[in-house]
Amino acid sequence: MAGIRTARRYIFPEGRFTLGMRASRIIQHSNAYLLIAAFLFLALLPVFWMFSNAFKTLEQMRITFPIQWFPNPVTFENFADGWRARDWLLHLRNTLMLAVFVLLPTMASCVLAAYAFARMRFPGSELLMMLNISLMLMPDFVTMVPRYVMMARLGWIGTWLPAIIPSMLALNPAMVFVLRQFFRAIPNELSEAARLDGCNDLVILWRIIIPLAKPILALQVVLITSWAWNDLLFPLLYLKDKSMQTLTLAMMGFIGSRGDTQWGPMMAMSVLVSLPMMALSYYGQRYFTEGFTLTGIKG
Amino acid sequence: MTSPILSGPQPGLGPAGDPGLPNRWARGRSFRRRMLPFLFLLPWFVGVLTFQAYPILDSFYHSFTIYDVFQPAKWIGLRNYVNLAEHDYTRKALTNTFIFVVVSVPGGLVVGLLQALLLNVKVRGLQLFRTLALVPGTVPVAGAAAVILFIWSPSLGLINTVLKILGFPKGQAWLTDPVMVKWVFIVMAIQGGLGMLIFLAGLQNVPQELYDAAKIDGAKSIQTLFTVTLPMLTPYTLFNLLTSLIGAFQMFSAPMLMTGGGPAGGSTFYGQLIYENAFRYFKMGHAAALSWILFVISMVIVVAVFRTSASWVYYEGGN
Numbered sequence: 001m002a003g004i005r006t007a008r009r010y011i012f013p014e015g016r017f018t019l020g021m022r023a024s025r026i027i028q029h030s031n032a033y034l035l036i037a038a039f040l041f042l043a044l045l046p047v048f049w050m051f052s053n054a055f056k057t058l059e060q061m062r063i064t065f066p067i068q069w070f071p072n073p074v075t076f077e078n079f080a081d082g083w084r085a086r087d088w089l090l091h092l093r094n095t096l097m098l099a100v101f102v103l104l105p106t107m108a109s110c111v112l113a114a115y116a117f118a119r120m121r122f123p124g125s126e127l128l129m130m131l132n133i134s135l136m137l138m139p140d141f142v143t144m145v146p147r148y149v150m151m152a153r154l155g156w157i158g159t160w161l162p163a164i165i166p167s168m169l170a171l172n173p174a175m176v177f178v179l180r181q182f183f184r185a186i187p188n189e190l191s192e193a194a195r196l197d198g199c200n201d202l203v204i205l206w207r208i209i210i211p212l213a214k215p216i217l218a219l220q221v222v223l224i225t226s227w228a229w230n231d232l233l234f235p236l237l238y239l240k241d242k243s244m245q246t247l248t249l250a251m252m253g254f255i256g257s258r259g260d261t262q263w264g265p266m267m268a269m270s271v272l273v274s275l276p277m278m279a280l281s282y283y284g285q286r287y288f289t290e291g292f293t294l295t296g297i298k299g
Numbered sequence: 300m301t302s303p304i305l306s307g308p309q310p311g312l313g314p315a316g317d318p319g320l321p322n323r324w325a326r327g328r329s330f331r332r333r334m335l336p337f338l339f340l341l342p343w344f345v346g347v348l349t350f351q352a353y354p355i356l357d358s359f360y361h362s363f364t365i366y367d368v369f370q371p372a373k374w375i376g377l378r379n380y381v382n383l384a385e386h387d388y389t390r391k392a393l394t395n396t397f398i399f400v401v402v403s404v405p406g407g408l409v410v411g412l413l414q415a416l417l418l419n420v421k422v423r424g425l426q427l428f429r430t431l432a433l434v435p436g437t438v439p440v441a442g443a444a445a446v447i448l449f450i451w452s453p454s455l456g457l458i459n460t461v462l463k464i465l466g467f468p469k470g471q472a473w474l475t476d477p478v479m480v481k482w483v484f485i486v487m488a489i490q491g492g493l494g495m496l497i498f499l500a501g502l503q504n505v506p507q508e509l510y511d512a513a514k515i516d517g518a519k520s521i522q523t524l525f526t527v528t529l530p531m532l533t534p535y536t537l538f539n540l541l542t543s544l545i546g547a548f549q550m551f552s553a554p555m556l557m558t559g560g561g562p563a564g565g566s567t568f569y570g571q572l573i574y575e576n577a578f579r580y581f582k583m584g585h586a587a588a589l590s591w592i593l594f595v596i597s598m599v600i601v602v603a604v605f606r607t608s609a610s611w612v613y614y615e616g617g618n
Contacts (some may be wrong), residue, residue: 039432040431043432065464122337136345141570142597143351143354143355145354146357148577169343171351229439232440255556263449267449269445271442271448274443
């Protein structure tokens with residue numbers, strides 16, 4: 001599901017971070033500030049509103065006119081109420097477990113596949129890469145039902161195996177594609193020199209390719225964590241048990257059980273659930289830039 | 300069957316016998332050596348066969364049956380496809396999806412383009428503006444769902460407050476109205492799309508000379524937009540179009556979190572339709588038919604991607 005989004009981030013990395021400015025004289029500057037302000041206001045309003053209302057009292061939330069932009073008085077009651085409603089630490093732990101269980105096997109298997117695609121010659125490699133790109137564009141819903149039936153037959157529902165086993169099988173075509181693009185941009189002279197020194201492919205991969213690919217691998221950590229933090233379909237199917245629910249699934253229950261009086265705690269918990277991910281995404285952007293600046297070094 | 304995605308320059312992987320490569324790599328490779336790539340690809344192969352190919356074939360078979368998991372599947376021919384929309388629930392979801400695709404895909408393109416153009420104007424503080432513009436995209440879906448639910452809520456919501464200020468005192472029960480509710484998600488998709496980033500990337504790649512030339516020729520800014528910027532952006536537009544089309548069929552989390560698809564199926568879209576058919580009503584045959592239709596749609600998009608990729612693919616190792 002993250003496939004397409006990630007793919008297009010990779011395919012067009014420049015715009016996001018190469019902030020070289022070229023004038024487009026479409027809009028006159030005098031109006032530009034006004035338009036940018038309006039756009040940013042609309043875009044940031046929901047984020048601001050979430051933070052603002054997390055600190056409002058119920059009485060203040062009830063005042064709809066005039067719009068109460070800032071909490072006055074500031075209260076932390078919403079956080080206390082929201083915190084008590086669910087075992088959030090358990091859900092946080094489950095989210096992190098899901099991220100780790102998916103991340104480690106996925107990365108190991110995708111690195112191997114990407115190395116083969118990028119650095120080895122074998123019949124059918126182009127065709128298989130096309131297959132990989134096609135799979136990248138295939139919605140999860142296409143294979144969802146038979147996969148579930150398969151897992152159920154194997155007796156894996158209610159365990160972490162549906163997260164771990166498919167991850168061992170490089171079931172992340174976007175990651176394979178991105179790593180392959182990165183690997184093949186690493187100068188070949190390095191690995192050839194190592195090969196002449198008698199290193200085999202596994203050693204070259206471990207000693208040369210992976211250390212150079214650190215930024216792109218760090219980015220994968222951010223992306224998979226973000227998936228575990230955001231995805232609802234996988235937890236709905238495989239982590240339904242109370243003790244295995246992730247933050248998103250817990251939020252679904254929390255939002256679903258709302259009454260009019262619950263808005264404050266809901267905003268407070270949204271803030272708490274969102275903040276770590278917002279921080280991680282911000283931190284991930286650095287690796288993003290670094291990753292693609294590094295590839296640029298090659299001649 | 301070559302595509303520029305695949306046939307870009309590959310460092311060190313020149314044609315067989317490339318004189319620049321050591322002999323033992325180019326020629327006379329041992330059996331073990333030749334099998335090594337396949338060994339590296341073994342997990343990938345197994346994954347593709349078991350979790351991609353098999354489910355697709357399995358769906359294909361079951362799409363011609365009545366199947367509830369508990370009893371053996373019963374062959375019914377094309378009935379699942381012919382009667383696809385016979386249930387009110389399915390018909391509603393298909394209609395919703397259709398409206399969603401038709402409005403949010405072009406809408407997202409236009410809005411994304413406008414946002415990108417705006418964030419490409421050379422003004423002071425641009426870098427800060429771009430950073431701020433990226434903030435909403437970092438909010439996880441659970442948080443976004445909660446706050447958007449709040450903003451659209453009938454009694455305390457910001458939208459109805461603004462409507463009141465503008466002189467519509469009655470407001471709208473957006474999320475509890477089976478007809479209106481899908482528009483909340485359409486607006487959400489249009490505003491929250493990632494198209495802006497792609498367009499912004501595209502704008503950086505428009506050569507400055509073209510703008511200069513247009514200026515010398517005395518083109519007005521609106522003429523420049525239509526004769527230089529938009530034509531130069533077409534590859535990015537195409538890419539955005541194809542990915543947002545697939546994205547539209549992937550939409551699932553937001554409606555599940557906010558409305559659960561309700562009220563009365565008013566915000567049920569394609570993904571949830573498959574999900575509910577399979578796991579709530581145990582109509583696996585029906586779900587399989589829907590999965591297969593989605594598979595065919597994504598294959599059409601894949602073919603379109605490969606057919607047109609020459610014009611839009613940005614190849615990292617290029618040059």
